[in-house]
Amino acid sequence: MRLLLSRYVRITSAILAGAISVAGFTSASGASPSKNVNVVGYSVVGPAFKALEAAFAATPAGSGVTFTNSFGASDTQTQNVANGQAADLVNLSYEPNLATLVTAGKVPASWARQEYVYGHVNVALTGKKAQTTFPTPGILTNSVVVLVVRKGNPLGIANWSDLAKSGVQIVTPNPLTSGSARWNLAAAYSSQLQIGKSGLAARAYLKQFLANTVAQPTSGSAALATFVAGTGNVLVDYEDDARAALAAGDPIQIVTPPQTFLIQNPVALTNNGLANPYAVSFYQYLFSAAGQGIFASLGYRSVLRSIWIATESQFPRRTLTNALWSVTNINKQGWNFVNPFFFATNVVFVKGSTTVPLVGLATYYEQFAGAGT
């Protein structure tokens, strides 16, 4: 009964978090509004920001600074900011979200350079000695896609290929609202290329992966709540989210596949945030050794090389070839290619057809899975 109750609370809070993010929760708490920073983030990063904000408020630069937080499904959050929700600093799941905000005039086109200008880091931009683990600018945290299974791993899941077996029930969020979902599906497809399979085989794998999917909750957090509540036997998740759940005592186990996918979550100061000195100094704090140390302690793979080297031993070490791919491994254009390749919506599956789709693979195979039931 107690377990039942804790699940109940868990699910309710996941859903309410979503509801609050929709409402655009913007009541500054108490203190003078001039020292307030509006933070808008993707669902999973919420707890990390609470810790970072508390630590920042304890520094001289952050003394007296208050925060207004909003966390939810990444695409939903992006749309809310584009539609006018107050935001000084945005930390979203994947880069196309920031492209949307640039188009909406909320974030400057040069947002990735803020890492150099205000964060004072990045190999590619500063040209100084290696400061960041990967050259991509504007990225606040790295993570990888992992598979979360029930304690004891009853199905013996060891790698991505195991997810295509019959009887496996996958939980992964809905790609229409969640950035996490997009990382997961790109990772699933990519995993087959990483082990040397052809593009055609990777498509067939993605098709089976989606046929085995039993739930697509609206955000990464909602997906974890659904899995913990008992649905499915594999959850595809951010490594940091899975580690946090494990630390919280959920009866789960993390399987890091031998080959998996690099997640890079971008951060930016909005045009409003650039005019807010407290937002700027918080941004700087996020890229400091202290800020990145907090991320690392919460299961993120730090973008700061010094912190990554110090914390690397916590993470499963992979020395295989193609152990870690990113969007640019699928195509040099990165998300500009990957997004339409998987998620183009104007794709129609015709029953009985054997045509191989060229774009919108996920859209196509989901229709295929739907037609089968």
Add this chain to the structure above:
Amino acid sequence: MHPPRERWVHRRASIWTGRSARGLALTYFSLVVLIPIVALITHAFSHGAGAWWSALTQRESLSALRLTIACAAGAALVNTVAGTATAWVLVRDRFIGQSVVNALIDLPFALPTVVAGVTFYTLYGPHSPFHLNVTGTWIGITVAITFVTLPFNVRAVQPLLESRTFHAEAAAATLGASSGRVFRTITLPALAPAILTGTGLAFARALGEYGSVVFISNNLPYRTEVASSYVYSLATSGQVDAAAAVSTGLLVLALTVLASVNIATRRLARSQ
């Protein structure tokens, strides 16, 4: 002969009838209902009728609409029978705790639907204490919608039952009609307009249900995603016009059902 107080009420009432009352009512109706609906339709057609039609007839939209209509109809049918029976018991029967049950009937209206959804998930989900898992199925969706729309049928039928004298039924019974026949030929026709109204309202309300359903459905596109959830996903991923287009589908459906119920109840009333 009128007592003074009543005359005062009458005089005051005359100010609130006629033009000013009509103006107030229409302004209120416009602000709350008409203008939002016009805005919705404007959004839906902002890229022309072609874009509206293609958004409405997208595969994902059609399968979501189909599932929603089926589950809403299922829930409305269940409530038609169960709701009428509940109203009957509450009015014609006497039992301990009756007033409590009567008060609890409205609970589905008062309870936030998300809470209802989570409750169903824990009761009829993977860790169900009854070993009954209906998550990710049309049954689960229908159960959630049935709960949320139950009060419509009960509360539509109840007042009519309370005001009925049942003299005709008594007369028919003394003339030798079986209780089944009495119900079929006298009671049911008398209750039909109220039952129909309750069912129509419940169905229309069920079409838009989101909170109680989104979790128990597992939200699988093309399979278990309901229309309201699809609209939510579209609206929150920058496709507001497509969301509005799918919403017009729900709107037309709800209006058609409510209008048909209206016509049918009038015909029934006239035929009696």
